[in-house]
Amino acid sequence: EDFCKRLPKIELHAHLNGSLSESTIQKLCQLEGAPHLFDNWQVAINHGEHRTLSECFEMFKAVHALTVTPEAVKLATASVISDFEQDGIIYLELRSTPREVEGRMTKEQYVDAIVEAILAHQGKIVVKLLLSVDRRHRSDDAEHALKIALDVRAKHPDMVVGLDLSGDPTAGSLDLFLPTFVKARQHGLGIVMHCGEVSNKAEVLEILKFRPNRLGHVTCLHPDLGGCQEQWKTLIESKIPVEACLTSNLRCKTVPSYEKHHLRHLLSARHPVALSTDDKGVFCSDLSNEFHIAAKSFDLSEQDLRDLSINTVDFCLASQQMKEQLRRCFQ
């Protein structure tokens, strides 16, 4: 466990509002002047029990009730960055969905608050931002997210590195948002997409054809987990790096156990993977813990874990120069 904590790590799949620790939630409740808002949360945060995917999405709603002003978003972002830094993360790609709260915050102010917190952080961790497109939203929301991403990039080059497709995997359709992702790519942004969290062969194949820079989860692609040989083979042949979120998938009940997680198959196929937390607050597991679980479940040595961490540098959406800098942290 100590080894996993000390190991320099890269976190590539972390949703801001899913990553808030219990103490950050408490601070946000105080800021909102509503300590009772925390009551529903205590059980969830403390126990991180297994729940269905839709129950997880209910939990995001509860957190969203706390990050409703630029001040709260800034506090949340600053705390999340510090938490990751304390866990030995040297590079973080934090993602979040631009959100407006009527009368209190515009989407632009939401993103500016995140950017301000990133700029204000004094520490060694390098933080980049991905803006998320929520599948429950409309296509013009996706266009709006892209516009904000480009506006922020104009002011702070290198800060926003890409666009993410996330949100309830049973909602919306890829076709609705694909034109925006095509444009984002033309503008030089990286593309990351949640893929195959529920069985949806046609969409999975469409995503693989689009070739995002990275894929999130890929839970239901392997034949053992509700997928089929065609999807799995296409994934492996694509060599597109996968953000593997062990505890998240277990707690959302999309995989039956750590041992049966598809990471086993990805590792044995030598497929590029990045261990990730997804939502360290909601699922009560930091990245060191994910490395520890991977070691126990798949019999990985310290050298294997080190290789896993170092290889993740290749999948960052940062510049080559930044990647060189990150590699030096492992020497």
Ligand code: 5GP
């Ligand atoms: P936010 O974007 O508000 O900072 O973070 C929370 C949001 O991230 C959720 O409302 C949801 O749209 C997205 N999200 C967090 N975890 C997951 C996940 O495991 N799967 C998917 N598809 N979306 C997620």
